[in-house]
Amino acid sequence: MPETGSPTASADVAIVGAGVVGSTLALALHRHLIEPGARILLVDPRRAPAWQPINDTAAGLRTVAITPASQKFLASLGVWERLPQGAITAFPTLFAYGRSAQEKITFDAADCVGRLSTEPPALGYIVEETALLETLHRCLERVAGEKEPTGNASGRDGTSSVSGSICWSRACFDTLTWPASHPWAQLHLSEAEHPPFAVAASLVIAADGARSRVRHQTELTWIGRSYHQRAVVAIVENREPNLVAIQRFLPRGPLAILPMGQHGMYSNIVWSTNESEADWLETEASASQFLDATHAALHRVNVDGGQHAPYRRFLSQSSYPIDRRSFPVVPSFQRLIPSRTDGRDRWSFPLHFGSATGYDANRVVLVGDAAHVVHPLAGQGVNLGLADAQTLARVLKQAWQTGRDIGDPSVLAVYTRERLPLNTAMLVTLSALRRVFAFPTRTRGLGSTLASSFRGLGMQFIERVAPLRSSVVRIATGEPWL
Template structure:
């Protein structure tokens, strides 16, 4: 068993970053490139943390929303079947609404039109991040025993916490990576036909390669908590408000995962207000809104979606809360000299649609397919034309998603600081758009296909 990369070793693909996207790609390459003939190296600076059920541990708030397309790919790699069932919750209904009665739409699993679905009753999945990551690492560990994966995130090819992999190019044209390992004084170096940057939004590999980055901060933070519910449900909801969206996603343990975007919030009061509050003077229902009580507003939503009553949180889990800054960005291209970008190293989007990890998994799926074909035909895996083909496939799709979410957020935030006719007109237009989307089947189907990853 090869547990580390010796000095000046040579590998076919070096994946820098053993997170969800990097580990998924490495596992896909191991299976698709007929390993152990192909050698795949995974370099990861952070040790894996053992998984525990979310009900038993305080720091398991991180979850990921996965589309059916991502689920199928993980299943094809033998990963999905091994994730603990208690770490997976599915939802079959998504209720989206805004500030007025007109601004609402419901998507259901029955709206799906894809023929490859393994479970047509599911619109999406909520998975505990730690459970998914640990399962991926276990699969990589097993792959390393066959010799195909030179090292895994649980083995000695781990960087010291205070060092990044240093990327250079050798005289032979191969990429050269050097890094310090935790248990060795001397740096370790390796030559690779292709280096894959899966090292996050602040990717040192991307910066070293000189690939451009365009992005900005939203100057807000997303606040995440677990809210307790009386019973499990399969309903996900999202409400768009001037300060940003609030989302409640099911966890399946009589609790829900809350993402509240705000600069300041008292959790429970803010959540009740965000979900059920009435905003007087907003939208075409301004007159009735000024006299409607919060209880009446909540009853209206219950009538629109009967299962909405299950999403009235009774308490906030005090064990842990966390927040993260919101920003978006994209690399100007995904490929450089023997380097290619995947996941957050290539693109960062607003979390309001839960598509970040899914776009990264779609990157991994596309790159694995392209490299598989190249490997079978004996081509150099670092061939610029191969990497350019990957960019042509993934950059337009990811950019469309990034811009769509940015536009959607602006549409629902406008006009956030004005009152009167302009605001009523904006609300009316939003409502008409959502009603049209609700009733025009082809448009509705297109949105569902996009949300479930069927266009990737």
């Protein structure tokens, strides 16, 4: 875009994106940097929709899994206690199984009593995304001014500075430049019925998601690919309460059942599968057919598909024998709950993975999905982003307190060195886990038998060695494992 001239204002930190990660980071920086006088700008035109409790007639279809480590971080910022209790469901147990009686493992918070930070011990929490985002935005609005960053206070760089604690601009981010006449990065913003304007920032934080426009304007390289799959999501009412998180590994992808609502009376279904199967599940199957297919995939129940040939074929391909005597009771469902926003009872999103090869460049740093995208099978996406936010807030606090330039490459390199290896390890682990349980998808005979045997032996080994199982739990929940 053409230059808009000198910036009209400046900020020490500009965060582009007020989703869960960007909003949490803004609160963390407010906690650590505002008292010493840092100027923080948050840029995002979106407002969080109002949360309403789930009931038999309507629900929000999007949820996030929160680990104990992330819960502790949110609590330290005053967010967790402000979440509506009806939007949080703790689960103390995770049961995962595959295609045979040997391929099963149970993780329980009781394995880590005294080592998990939650009380009572929980492996994690299923939180309605709308409630979390609305609570974060309310916390921000308590400390933020909703105004354009054109205050009269004088900044260190000679421009007018963002005034107040946090300035939340509802403008849209357009582009990013590095003019030779100014040492800082320059954000170009626009808003309806107002002329474009520019803000200079010592540090620009990209928290604008997997398709980050900020990242695209840097020298950072993105490596990734599509899984050529989609995750089909639905909210269902359980026949009986259930507080156990369940994951069944099927050849075309995992099927997750996540407890929701007061006492676990509802479940969030997240079914990852190939494109054709996802199309059938989301749009072609009736509500009763979708529930029958889910039961079949969980239980290996013989379901009559009637005269619907694709339905009968789907059930025969999606059912795998299990020995029920070796498995705990998995829930059954009585009806789908439609979305509160558009009335749909199912929706889907494409699955892919990717990572930036570096997290910082030229006064820009990446967090959350702007830096990395992982498969949803372990519910780690948001938690990795929150860990990014926590680490970056700590690094910037240390730099600010010692008088260093927070946009200096040596400062940002500390964050990248800490987070890039950890996030990459998780990305590789989840991709490998997906491949292990998907192999082989088309063959039968010796290859299939060997693959199942190796999976079963590995899961049985973890199941029977309590210290190893405890370590796996602590790693997955973000807790110290040594």
